[in-house]
Amino acid sequence: MPMAEGMKPGIGNYHTHTYHCDGHGEPREYAEAALKKGMPRLGFSGHNVVPFPTDWTMPATRLESYLHEVREVKERYRGRLEVFLGIEADFIPGMISPVHRDIRGLGLDFVIGSVHFIGPSDGDHAWTVDGPLEEMEDAVQHGFGGDARGLVERYYRLLASMAETAAPDIVAHFDVVKKNNRDGQFFSEDDAWYRAAVKLALDSVRESGCVMEINTGGVVRGTSGSFYPSPWILREACRMDIPVMVNADAHRPEQIDGKFPEAVQLLRGAGYRAQRQLTRRGWIDVEL
Numbered sequence: 680m681p682m683a684e685g686m687k688p689g690i691g692n693y694h695t696h697t698y699h700c701d702g703h704g705e706p707r708e709y710a711e712a713a714l715k716k717g718m719p720r721l722g723f724s725g726h727n728v729v730p731f732p733t734d735w736t737m738p739a740t741r742l743e744s745y746l747h748e749v750r751e752v753k754e755r756y757r758g759r760l761e762v763f764l765g766i767e768a769d770f771i772p773g774m775i776s777p778v779h780r781d782i783r784g785l786g787l788d789f790v791i792g793s794v795h796f797i798g799p800s801d802g803d804h805a806w807t808v809d810g811p812l813e814e815m816e817d818a819v820q821h822g823f824g825g826d827a828r829g830l831v832e833r834y835y836r837l838l839a840s841m842a843e844t845a846a847p848d849i850v851a852h853f854d855v856v857k858k859n860n861r862d863g864q865f866f867s868e869d870d871a872w873y874r875a876a877v878k879l880a881l882d883s884v885r886e887s888g889c890v891m892e893i894n895t896g897g898v899v900r901g902t903s904g905s906f907y908p909s910p911w912i913l914r915e916a917c918r919m920d921i922p923v924m925v926n927a928d929a930h931r932p933e934q935i936d937g938k939f940p941e942a943v944q945l946l947r948g949a950g951y952r953a954q955r956q957l958t959r960r961g962w963i964d965v966e967l
């Protein structure tokens with residue numbers, strides 16, 4: 680199969696979910712897809728185990744087989760595809776974080792850090808910000824007294840706090856809190872308070888040295904109208920010299936390079952000339 684149009688060689692994907700969490704397909708099938716598409720590198724990032732039930736994180740009983748299967752694929756494809764073992768770690772203060780000993784002890788190649796859970800107070804994981812619309816409405820109504828601004832500001836404070844206290848290698852879907860705001864029913868990205876909240880989180884990400892991803896997964900799956908983050912945030916990030924990488928947040932093997940050419944275009948439009956990539960020899964910048 681030819682390489683996706685407009686895509687230059689040298690670009691990998693580091694945000695990949697398999698059947699061990701909420702994705703479909705075995706690690707081996709994702710590696711085959713990467714080879715077919717001519718991608719040189721592939722990183723796996725299963726959702727970490729959390730100490731309460733969900734229908735999308737990795738059950739504790741699956742963690743060992745996830746680690747084992749990805750390591751096996753890493754061995755089997757050596758010389759043909761660089762495979763990296765990672766995890767998408769939640770940040771829930773006082774409970775779990777990208778630098779929690781349970782994560783650090785896994786012998787991972789990289790960690791993606793995410794804020795999915797949000798509650799009316801730190802450490803409260805009552806709602807997810809990237810769930811269905813009804814969950815967002817419920818959170819705003821019952822967690823924040825009908826005040827969407829309160830929820831959004833808490834989201835960005837948590838993101839900033841993750842970067843400051845538990846910096847991962849990669850910060851996931853920076854403005855995922857906009858997922859259910861397609862019609863602007865909760866806020867406007869032009870609101871001064873929204874821009875201020877974003878700016879504070881960007882400051883912390885820059886200080887941390889984390890790589891920020893441009894996440895195409897929501898658009899590919901049809902759950903978001905635009906990539907994370909929005910173009911104006913990318914422009915700001917570029918001005919601040921925050922390193923970026925394009926990630927698919929793939930949940931099926933065929934999605935591992937979904938909308939990459941469009942994302943690269945957006946990066947160029949924001950002023951970026953290169954994106955960061957993890958290689959066997961460490962982190963490098965690859966020209967766009």
Ligand SMILES: [Zn+2]
Nearest residue numbers: 767793851852
């Ligand atoms: Zn995520």
Ligand SMILES: [Zn+2]
Nearest residue numbers: 694696767928
């Ligand atoms: Zn993900």
